[in-house]
Amino acid sequence: MTMAEQRILSPAKPEAGRLRTALKLLWADKPATVAAVFLLVIVLCAVFGPMLLEQVSSRQNLRGRNAPPFDLAKGWLLILGGDQLGRPLLARIVVAASNTMAIAAGAVLASMLIGSALGLCAGYSRGRAGDLIPRLADVIMSFPSLLLAVIVLYMLEPSVGNIILVLAITRIPVYLRTTRAEVLEVRERMFVQAALVMGASTPRIIFRHIMPMILPTILTIATLDFAFVMLAESSLSFLGIGIQPPEVTWGLMVAQGRPYLTTAWWLSFWPGLVIILTTLSLNLLSNWMRIALDPTQRWRLEMGGRKNV
């Protein structure tokens, strides 16, 4: 084919620094670049926010109760308005980033690692584990996740660690099932057989040949799940078994603003917007990553944004 020939004729690129190549590929996808910058800001807020704004965010100011946004008269901190106790929303959002990120990232990471590891075992082993592990997923899925959370958090302390634990357990089946299904398919591919013929060990086949093929799918699910976990955490907080005030998360802020929706929409709106933007950014970034990680797709980015008409 002519296109294949063109690609072969183009001179081989010298091996540039990995970071530089990655940044160049990121720059080629402008929405992903914006998303990456936004996420970087959120992460910085999560790390440094509590240190800088802890005091300000918890100081009550009853004169500023439900202060409307975009009013600079009461100081720049109240630019996004104040909450029901007059605490500045901007500062609270920045501080809440810390807890929110810790819970969401912790739960997603834990469920991803455990779920996909179990899925790999279930998909690759032809023995009893292959039959038993999927049943484990069925057991978890047949149990209403909220009920599980209520029971666990009633018995244990509703701390950040325990919330992560509960959310992680309820999300494991998603990764387990997807990974298992993908492994079952990839395992039968010719290149896996070719590796077997060369004498490759089981870990090599799993980590060198199967993992790279299923990783993009898992990462995509993980970013979608990130949003789900943030919302699940807020419903736990709403029931009073999640994060306990004065600790704060975005989900809790949305829940706390609910009674005032008709009179002061901004109480729920701003934290809601941040949740949406974070999720959106993660999705854009994961989409970029899926393409950048796949050598057969990467040229779309290397082309420099010219779209396939």
Added chain:
Amino acid sequence: MSEPLLDVRNLSVTFHTARGPVQAVKNVSWSINKGEVLAILGESGSGKSVSASAVMDLIDCPPGEITSGEIYYRGKDLLTMDRLERRHINGKKIAMIFQDPLSHLNPVYKVGWQIEETMVIHGTARAEARTATIALLDRVGIPEPAQAAQKYPHQFSGGQRQRLMIAMALALRPDVLIADEPTTALDVTVQAQILALLEELQRETGMALLIITHDLGVVAEIADRVVVMNAGEIVEQGTAAEVYANPQHAYTKRLIGAAPGKGAIHDNPLGTEPVLRLENVSKNYAAFQALKGVDLVLHEGETLAIVGESGSGKSTTARLLLQLEAASGGRAIYQGRDLFTLSPKELYKMRRDIQMVFQDPTQSLNPRMTVYQLISEAWQIHPDILPRAQWRDRVALLLEQVGLTAEHMHRHPHQFSGGQRQRIAIARALALEPRIIVCDEAVSALDVQVQAQVIELLDRLKDEFGLSYIFIAHDLPVVRDFADRVVVMQAGRIVEQGTTRQIFEAPREAYTQGLLAASLDPDPQIQARRREARLAQETV
């Protein structure tokens, strides 16, 4: 002469890809008359299917764009016609059948209903359509047509499915039937039957038949005229016999020259030292016996071909030998040990000596690894072969030995053509310094010219590295050019084995004779003689 039935004039089609526009066909003109069989011959990427897709309105626009040209059907231009009118012609007047019938039959409907439906859509009464369907099924050679109409597509064999597709295409009595690689996925004997059926139907109905193919043999068997395409352009056209006997264009000459089955048969003195011996090997899948006691010997430095149709057990033999599956019985003796009873550790050592080249290099090379990673993985797995410091040089050397260059090593498989990919797969097999290489249909997915190159490469490497090959193939002409000895398999048994000369010149078993008679020769004259012989036999 009267106006041609279908007339394609100066057709150019461009596909807009991310790498800029690619002209798939450039100023292509051909025409087909009533009652004529025209073949469009070309290798993959030559644009042979594009003009037929344009006729059937199957080119997706935007990515594709018809930039110039007209397509006249009975004097009317299809490209400027309105949608409704065009739909009446497509399917009804011009019908098409495809390479893979399974993906073109809806799996959830009964086949009889699907054929009826085509007629009902175009205005036939249901009851009438039902009788017509059964008559059609009978005509295309489906046994027990009334019962067959009540079955689902998966209940038919590949050849029968292609017959169903033909029945469906013929349901509306088209003037033109376009067949895109109709027999490529089929076994040789089934291919011969389908081509004979197409020819018969064409003669009976007087329709025009357009065959798109890469196979000179198919052209020789069925076509009156042939259009040869290369890189989107028509390089030559004429009657099939004329083009074969007296090709004008350099490309056609190369194509005909590369056709397998014309070279000298290997008459090497046979090695006497057996490297590998299979004894009474069998394999059962539940109640199904895939292999029923196979005995064979591979000698030192020999190319042993295993031929047979799909389901004959030839690939199963390879899979057992490489321990991709466990055998149900028998022994495989290599260096005094039974391969089937090795411990995992011994098996790992044995892997070095017996390697495999798979059919489709697109699938057998991990798409996420570079060529360097693919080849050097062999030494990661077997670290005692080569110290890490020498990997780079050895990869470069291996790439040169298979006809690539050292600078290819940092690219990914998708950046290569099919033939180059198969060379990479061969280099990977050689990296372990094996003694035996099993080639499972290793050249079947490649174009004729590339096939010839890869065969030549394998032949050269055999002497350089002192290899023995087990060459599994369904394509007899390739086997004739390449193998020293041939084993013919059918339904899990070996029916005949002997030197290549014995098998090709004096086959003893009826099955082998049938297989040889069904395989197509690229020479139209030879093919015409075979056809006469076959017809004579049928009338007797």
